[in-house]
Amino acid sequence: MKRNMDLVREILINLNEHPHGYAPDNFKVQGYSQEEVLYHCFILGEAGLIDASNTSSDNSLSPEAIPIRLTWMGHEFIENAKNENIWQQTKDAVHKIGDVSFSVWASVLAKVVEQNLGISS
Numbered sequence: 001m002k003r004n005m006d007l008v009r010e011i012l013i014n015l016n017e018h019p020h021g022y023a024p025d026n027f028k029v030q031g032y033s034q035e036e037v038l039y040h041c042f043i044l045g046e047a048g049l050i051d052a053s054n055t056s057s058d059n060s061l062s063p064e065a066i067p068i069r070l071t072w073m074g075h076e077f078i079e080n081a082k083n084e085n086i087w088q089q090t091k092d093a094v095h096k097i098g099d100v101s102f103s104v105w106a107s108v109l110a111k112v113v114e115q116n117l118g119i120s121s
Contacts, residue, residue: 038064
């Protein structure tokens with residue numbers, strides 16, 4: 001399964017907007033299959049953006065995890081990524097060259113935020 005940065009963003013936004021520090025029960029993201037969501041929660045946990053509980057089993061088609069909460073790094077990323085205009089500018093910049101690593105996504109996102117604040121070099 002290919003990583004989907006729009007889904008990554010949606011998961012982080014949903015966790016960030018939940019009124020409590022923990023993820024809601026029966027976590028879902030509209031427009032995505034449960035397999036996609038649980039796989040992305042698994043890799044977000046690996047990346048340190050969320051705390052997640054591995055729920056993979058022998059019957060799982062993909063690695064899967066349920067989200068527990070955002071980490072500090074998850075909050076840092078979503079604070080930059082939650083603005084739709086900023087996110088679209090970042091996607092436009094990244095898509096000029098194709099698939100890139102998460103660290104490049106985060107770096108480009110931070111640069112776009114700085115440009116919008118008028119503080120980039």
